[in-house]
Amino acid sequence: MTGAQRSDARRNHARILAVAEQEVAARGAEASLEQIARTAGVGSATVRRHFPTRRALLEAVSHSRIDALSRRAAELTGAPDGRDALLRWLDEVVAYCATVRGLAVALSYAGPDADPVQGNTCAGALEEAGTPLLDRAVRDGAVRADIALADLITVIVGIVLAVEHRADAAAEADRLFRLTVAGLAPHA
Incomplete structure (x- = not known):
């Protein structure tokens, strides 16, 4: 060439x-x-x-947004309250996904376009960025130890996809995510 x-x-x-x-x-x-x-x-x-796939295109389109969310996770790692830092970051992930069309699909794990070799680079980047926040919240005893960041991303994707056609999808996604937050607390 x-x-x-x-x-x-x-x-x-x-x-x-x-x-x-x-x-x-x-x-x-x-x-x-x-x-x-x-x-x-x-x-x-x-x-x-x-x-080669729709997923590859969506991931490329979402790349700069994923980078911004990854940088934000790094900024929050030094916050005084680990649970608050994790939830603030997850709030931003929800807001991004609810307002940026195509991002939730790019983050989803399953589908006909899944790449068995490369996996999901958008979700992988968010998992890598957010795992230190989750690990700290778990160490602080503020979040259950059996929760993985992949679980949280899957919940966010599900919520966003469920409300994406509603009039105020961002507000509805935020409200529904708030409902799930109670499930993050360790069992008493």
Whole structure:
């Protein structure tokens, strides 16, 4: 492959990703790959070459948001109250998922587009970022020891997907997440 071809491939990738971000923002996880290809000025095979599955495309679109949530988790690791830090971060994950169309699907673990080799890089990044917060809350005795961050992400995804078509999805997702928080406390 010549340098010009690689340069063209990089431009195509950037153009496809920019169009995909707009389409996912407008239409959510079901954004049409064919429409993305048309708008980007490439063939659908080119889109599939860069993003072989819908999940791969959604993860690429969600990458900067996941990075922001990961940075926020790192900022909260030094907070004085471990449970409060974990819940503040999880609140932000809920808010992001409820307001950014396609993010909840990118975080989901199952589905026909699941990549058995690479797994789910969005969820994996959040798990890695949030695990120190959860571990601290568990050490402080503020959260049950049998809870994994993957469980919490799954709960958030479920809540967000359940309310995504409601008029005020973000408020409803927040309210439902609050209902689950009581289940985080250790048994008396």
